[in-house]
Amino acid sequence: MPQITQRICGVCPEAHHMASTKALDDLFHVEPTSAAKKLRELLYSSFYVTDHTTHFYILAGPDFVMGPDAPPAERNILGVIAKVGLELGGAVIKTRHDNHWVIQTIGGRPIHPCFGLPGGVSRAINEEERAKIEEIAKSSVEFGKLSLKVFDDIVLKNKEYLDMVLSDTFTHRTYYMGLVDENNKVNFYDGKVRVVDPEGKEFIKYAPRDYVKHLAEHVEPWTYLKFPYLKKVGWKGFVDGKDSGVYRATPLSRLNAADGMATPLAQEEYERMYSTLGGKPAHYTLATHWARLIELLYAAERMVELVQDPEITSTDIRIIPTAKPDEGVGIVEAPRGTLTHHYITDERGVIKKCNLIVGTTNNYAAFYMSVKKAAEDLIKPGKKITEGLLNRIEMAWRPYDLCLACATHSLPGQLPLEVTIYDAKGNEIKRLSQGIE
């Protein structure tokens, strides 16, 4: 299953691989060795560095760096490189490339790793590999710091952008979800799922096996994707607030749901972000990009901690399961949200039933709400309708870092969008579309 389920998402295969491997630990009733857990988390932290880099610079960054009104042909990674300079562009490529090397070294392959087994991992690392990973970890910390500076210079120091981040157009008050460690600090690999209410108070905190008690999924006929919500609050439709079971599970949600970051530099940035945004929780959807960069820095710092751990080169990496397999749940934080894998097997360990709630799915209701609100606020009578406007509406959902192929499990790949503008009498006056014939 770790090798099959990851192939529903090649953008975050490591997340599926890890949730699946943890579900197998649970299913086979086996506790991995300490060194195996550290190797898994080291790979996972390295993966976070690459994934958040991809999202910020390639998927979301072009909006901010090039500006929302830039022509589509420039609003992309090549445009970003042209504007910020080859040096930073080179650092982006190098960070991704180096961390893919780390993933391959620990996980066996650069994309779709193969190292996860119930009770441990398939391969240990040697001192030479460890030393190289340490070097990459340290340079990833520098890259994390640099990326936060880029965000400072381009977004925070630009009043127009900052106003946009803080505007009501891109704001929703919802519940927030994220995995936390025993000190309620953000953790990507392990812990309990914590949900805070729109005021920031802890609403629930559950162990993986209890996910069915707390989550349910609503079905609509016009989409292949389901809408998870908090069972105790209930499905009230596409609305925010305390009485609606809609929650979000994004980088910003994880920071909202936790009491802080477990590493020093990320903690400093965490405090700075909330003081700039006026306290916790922050409801500004566009601030998700900022939270993502703080997570990138945390992941890099965590890499350094793990790779310097004397146990990391231990060869004590496998426990052979002996108990009868039956049922297991594994949860990790995928970059796009809390990821739950749940399997039921027969006594030979052959999967009979499977249920997944994947990262993007968590945010599906909120995503529609964000698009609707942005469209309602931005399209006004007499206002010229431009490609830039369409892009501002797209900017309402890009923070969610949607991965719809993964979320629908049906792999259609791309999100179609059509904005049809009607006048007050219901006559169509303009239509803008993408991904639609």
Place this chain on the structure above:
Amino acid sequence: MAKLKVALYWAASCGGCEIATLAIGDKILKLAEVADIVFWPVGLDFKYADVEKMADNSIDACLFNGAIRTSENEHMAKLLRAKSKIMIAYGSCSYEGCIPGLSNFYNRQTTFERAYIETPTTDNPEKILPQTKVKVPEGELELPEFYDTVKTLGQTVDVDYIVPGCPPEEKTTWLALEALITGKLPPKGTVISHSVKAVCDECPRKKEEKKIKKFYRPYEIVPEPERCLLEQGLLCYGVATRGGCGALCPQANMPCTGCYGPVEGVIDQGAHFLSALSSIIDSNDPEEIQKIIDDIPDPAGTFYRYSLPDSLLRRV
């Protein structure tokens, strides 16, 4: 020399092929010098309408990843075929159907019932299923049709070249891109990889005599570090899988799972592996043979993990 026009598209795929394209690292800048990417939904902000406006055969090459699972996938495969001089099935999904193709063991109805009605978190008392057309107050909403059977790209349009792998390794991708850039293209139908032989050929593990009394699943044993995994009873698919990946999985102490597809000249990878296995089972006693084979708990899913839609079976 005019710059090449290249399109990249994903259909029913996981996105790993997109990441694999980016994994060529700084060679991507080399590519940008000689080629313009005219369509790439993941990375560039061009729309379907932009492709429709292009003249037929105006794209030099299209790297198409993903299987054909929905009507949208099929439409885009046909559209991009018409607009492209060279159509490349990039990655295992477009080549063989891959993991999405495993749903050919089921059909649309059983898939939908499981996903939208049965799972323990689904709350759907009215048993609502996704529809291709739904009337809402604002108008009619459409969804692409979800087909009963997953097909490969080659079963949908004419394909010129294949780049194997789930996903293709960096060096395999570059081998294909270099052929495009230099114009030194192999004969039509070529599977572009560094090897036409099996993964075993490039695997550093020591091979002796393969005689197997018992098969194990990867979690059941810690394999010896240098000896052939198949000889140790692990179902390593390397013997029936095209090389070119560098035997990455066996070097991480895990068996090859077959993602580079069949070796040159073989049509059905699963049948090939099965025949290889039958020759190494160390017994002539039918009862004992049966017992040994019973250790393989999911033979169809194991032997056709990546290739069910492209196999002689196609679906079950």
